[in-house]
Amino acid sequence: MPETTDKTFENGDETKINYYHAHIYYGDDDAVREKASRLREKAWAKWPGQVRMGRFRDTAVGPHPQAMYQIEFDHDLFAEIVPWLMYNRDDLTILLHPDAEDAFRDHAWYPLWMGEKLDLRLEFLRAGGRQA
Numbered sequence: 088m089p090e091t092t093d094k095t096f097e098n099g100d101e102t103k104i105n106y107y108h109a110h111i112y113y114g115d116d117d118a119v120r121e122k123a124s125r126l127r128e129k130a131w132a133k134w135p136g137q138v139r140m141g142r143f144r145d146t147a148v149g150p151h152p153q154a155m156y157q158i159e160f161d162h163d164l165f166a167e168i169v170p171w172l173m174y175n176r177d178d179l180t181i182l183l184h185p186d187a188e189d190a191f192r193d194h195a196w197y198p199l200w201m202g203e204k205l206d207l208r209l210e211f212l213r214a215g216g217r218q219a
């Protein structure tokens with residue numbers, strides 16, 4: 088089997104998606120962080136107890152190249168929350184990815200991006216990192 092690189096892509100049929108992550112990036116700009124904070128409050132007000140809200144990560148962690156927080160949600164919210172994010176992201180960059188069988192593939196092959204597409208630090212995932 089050829090080695091997987093950043094350029095490798097394979098279509099998948101992975102149906103064992105456990106849940107989804109939306110990563111909301113805000114970098115090191117206070118005004119952008121404020122926008123991201125408002126989005127976080129709105130999402131929590133709309134789906135209290137249904138979304139699993141991550142804390143603010145003010146420094147880049149794992150594969151994420153910028154400060155961000157994550158919103159984790161299950162299948163049954165997908166059709167509601169994804170369009171809601173489209174209309175409410177306020178120009179923020181959002182990475183949406185499935186959590187299925189392999190963190191590298193989930194981030195490198197199967198993500199949806201809203202706004203600017205960032206370069207993920209995929210080497211964190213190839214190394215077996217699960218902090219995604």
Ligand code: ZN
Pocket residue numbers: 108110157184219
């Ligand atoms: Zn994630």
